Amino acid sequence: MEFVHPEILWGLCALVIPIIIHLLHFRRFRRVAFSQVAFLNAVQKDARAMQRIRHWWVLITRMLAYAAMVMAFAQPQLPPPSSADSSGINRDGHAISLYIDNSHSMEAQGEEGQLLQAARNKAALVVEQFSPTDRFQILTCDFSGKDQKFLTRAQALERIESIHTSQQAREISEVLTRMQSQLTKAIDSKRLAYLFSDLQQSTHALANEMDAPDTTISWYFIPELAGGSPNIWVDSIWFDEPMRIASRPAALRIRLSHNSNTAVSGIPMNLSINGDRVAIGTFNLVPGLDTDTVLRFNHGLAGLKEGMVSIEDAPIRFDDNWNFGFEVTDNVRITILTKQTNSETASSIKRVFATANGLYNAEIHSSWTPELIAKSKLIILCDWEPQGSGFAQEIADFVKNGGSIVYLPKYNQNADIQLFESLGLPHSGPWIETDDRVRSIQLNHPFFRNMFAEFPERIDLPNAKRIWNRKIAASEEVLASTELGRPFLSQRQFDRGQAFIFHVSGDPESSNLTRHALWIPLLLRMAERAYATPINAGEIGSLKRWTFAADVPNISELRLVRSNKQSNPSTKSNEDSGDWLPEVRQVPGQIQVLLEGLPIDPGHYVLSDLSHDWATIGLNLDRKESNHDAYSLSEFSSFIDQKGWNNVKLLSMTASSLPQVIEQSEQGISLWKAFIIFALIALAIETILLRTWKA
Template sequence: MQFLYPSFLWALAALAIPIIIHLFYFRRFKKVAFSNVKFLKEVKEETSMRSRLRNLLVLLARCLALAALVFAFAQPFLPTAQEIMTGQKAVSLYIDNSFSMGAESDSAPLLQIAKDRAQDIVKAYGVEDRFQVLDNDFNGRNQRLVGQEEALELIDAVRSSPATRRLSVVEGRQRSALRTENIDNRIAYLISDFQRNSADLEINDVDTSVRVNLVPLTAVRERNVGIDSVWFAAPVAQLNQNNLLLVRVRNYGSEDLDNVRLSLTYDGQNKPEGTLAIPAQEFVVDSVYLNITTPGVGQAELRITDFPVQFDDVYYITFRTADRVKALNIDDNATPNRNLRAALGGLSVFDPTYVGSRNIDYGSLGDYNLVILTGQNSVASGLAEQLRQYVENGGNLLIFPPAAADVSSYNAFLRRLGADELGAYDETPREVSQLNSQEFIFRDVFRNRDASLRLPETQGNFPLGRVGSRRQEVLLGYRDGSTALAKYPLGEGNLYLSSAPLASEVNTLALNAEVFIPMLYKMGISSGRRRPSSYTIGQDEVIQTNKLGATAELVFKLRGPGGEFIPEQRTVDNRVLLGLGGQVPTAGVYELVLGETVVDAFAFNYDRRESDLSYLSPEDLANLAANPGIDLLDAANQASLIGDIQERNEGTPLWRYFIWAALLFLLAEVLLLRFWKV
């Protein structure tokens, strides 16, 4: 037997008080006249002996009652196999408030049971102990130790959250908080459903100075269906076209499902898209066509119906479609090619600008969707660097070298862009016979490709060398297998390089409107930087948009289902990076507002890691708890949980038994004095 407060044992010296009273208590006798004392000697001796025995028993009862009270205040306990923590304790409680904790148990949602058990744990400790209450939100107020009453209030304030954390990260956060105060006894509790995708505790990572207690909660059913992801089949959504959307729906349960209804909501209209049959633990990818009728930023949502876990039943997306392509033609003499001017100026889908190489506004270069370089006999180093940055930042550059081009100057420029180099100009006539209809530029352009489609012819060209490390993609090819028009991705943009000049006496490409005009349009709307259709709450903390006139006085704001806030803003080239800082709490579409004008929109969805309702098995948890420093508690029974906590942290307490013993000894004293007549 050991004691939590052994200093109280000094109070055993108080046992001397009843002994002293017993020794120095002298009863005063009164003389009584009696006629004959002949027969009294034997009776007197017998009575005196019984009196001494009674007094000794009363003294013993008093001493034992006082000793039992002293032992009770010293808080004796029977030690367990673990080392008992005596003195003040620092206790950290992690309450898993992720969406998976919304699943039902036999009596209530898992989150409510987790909060109840957390309160039981706090109450099982003393008022002098210190507590941390931690959930997945990782708020600043949860990174400090508080008293018992405030801890109970923090537990009551825990609500379901879209955030999800790996247990290794949680355990590290607990260690950090427990070290903030100089308390040697440190204990951590993890109250969770222990999903496999987040339960990544490694034995080597556990701090042995902190006793870790696992408190697992179990849901009734492990059934869930969710929309895993949605994406456009093409790199860019196009206006007035049936854009193909691919939707991946996953069955996380153990039962096959054959009646999962999928619907699409766009422009205020809800359209059923049919039903899906999904095998257990599998997914299906379904196709949905979205006809975008309005230019600018659009939004849509895909939805299924499922119960009880519903956070992953809706998937929000946004997209941007341009009604006009802003094109910049840079020509050495500021006199654009006549056919190029006709192609760009003849259709309302283009917004062209023509400048000479000496009059370029480099600051506005990023505002253009497509830059076309024509008539440049050589490329100056300043222009070459600006065009490289433009392409890397998501721009599209189309180059037509003239017949009199300085090959060495062009090759130095092309090396910067990671493209193949030009050979010496060759005046051999060639015919284009290959058109890459699988690439975005020419995909879905021609409804029926047949012999009536006229392909370009050239009277001369610069043969393109092929370097294996440079990612050349042939868009147009000659009969002899050489390249007429090539594409090179660079950074977030694309370089398009023609091996032949644009002049009509050399190249008939500009005369073939059925090839040239859709080629210019799709080059203008393409980009190596694919705009994400959506972002994930808790994962994507930085998003980007175009620089649209934000100033120190006029800043961007995000406005959506979770409220309105001002994100962190940083300008890089022609883009603005927006830092979210965890300020998006609710899934949905958030509008980017500049002043009072909506300039962009972004879709945010909940993290799908919570969709997989597979948990660590009891055997897995038992194996984890078999390691030193980790214990497994039973959360199903409240009394058992509290008893386990007290036994694990204080041993088997005996003070209650000593209180009862003190009362019994006092009762014995009363009975002796009342019923033992001398």
């Protein structure tokens, strides 16, 4: 217990006065003549003993009342339950850091209205409880550099008033670190930290490896909890086919996540491309399961496309749209590498692609360069000799970045060991002369999907007079096999690219493959699926670097420009649209754009120079808080207790009770009223005793 005015306690010394008076009080007796007092002796002794006891009780109650009054005027109080500044040094007032969670989850409604507005009101009340000479830091999810400084009380109130919803959602560990970094600069002040947040499970998990907050700082969590309401959000999208080709039909697959506990049917959804609605649909929700659906449309003309999938879901709307960009092409570059440029096999390959009305640009080369590989979508190795580790690594990188290769071996020639090892494929196996033919084709495989309108039961399939009896890797899939059970065509899928391996040569003496009717659809399908054209999309804050394939002559002229093709109001910026000059890095065949730190809003952006648009990307709000399940007060409090963070407290209160709680946390619990009440009780007891005895 502490006292505001401890000097008043000297008044307790006056308690000896009533004791002295009581002991020295001689009562004057009036003499009364009485005939015989012998029979009154016993009564007189009993009355004196009882009277003495009664006087002591009265004395005790009066002393207690007097002591309580003295204690009350000394203003006793209990110290704060967790005083981080145990030394009591307060040479420079207070240093207070306030974090207002302004992520999109704070747009929800709570008992006191919108969570963000309630948090701002309480933060302002906290600031007003301190002296104008105290220093304040106001921190939000934006982590702006201007917030890494102390403000005066007036400036802090003005900063709180200017807080709006942010695109970011921060982990609580990041917030604690940033607040602690600023408060450590106030060495000679009493340091306090207040965090106004909705305790989202996605951002407020206290991981085991999380460092404990500074014990010299008092930390207070003031939660703003929302009422429970289900939410639906677009999780991801993908196309059925890896490459988008002009005028071809397209199927866009959409995965929607939700946290609804009840089934919902007929929720509307639509797809717009370059601002035009091209597909609409509905979907149903099943509790506990994600929903996969599809929207079908036509790619139309070649060029850069800006897509947006939209759903209708109230009241939480920040995650109802998913912006994305992609490219539709009408020209696919194919490189045929062969040492025999005039061979029948090379000529046959080129003739096949010439039947596609200019869609494929096939070129035959007898040597390779990194630039040639980087510009290609499909590389066909026909009677190609081993080129060493440099070529093997280039091909491996090409495939991992989304390209495809086709390998046609040469009869009795050793396979390129380094190439196959870089692709993780076995290369050993002898050539066998036999009389074999293709017996089965995996028509259910995605590679053959929609290749044939109807596949006859009896069909003359390619034969194999000389076959490469190579061992198949566990990661390979056999697309066609012979009657003797040997692989004829196999495929290995990588992250984005793929490798097709024929086990016969293109030489007519080895097989009739290049003269068979199956040769044309096989090559055209390989070309259609040759390159995994990326879908350029990401979440603001999570997407740090955007990488895409391009050969830009001058990267210094590149700029990121906000597109205006999509007219949805929810994607418009809060600020004026403008251009950005991001940091751009160039590697062979690729451009890397650094997006971290750019003040961008959700929407579509085009990377362009003075004469050409190179790529487009769709940026979206972070889905981290889409599942807005929050910790209850008891759960979060138990987590703090399990961590053993004695200087971290959870304060649950309304705005009206906040000033009193702040005062108690700073000054302790005042007890003077309790002592006044105690004094009144003591005087009441004295009065009751006196009246009872008198009666």
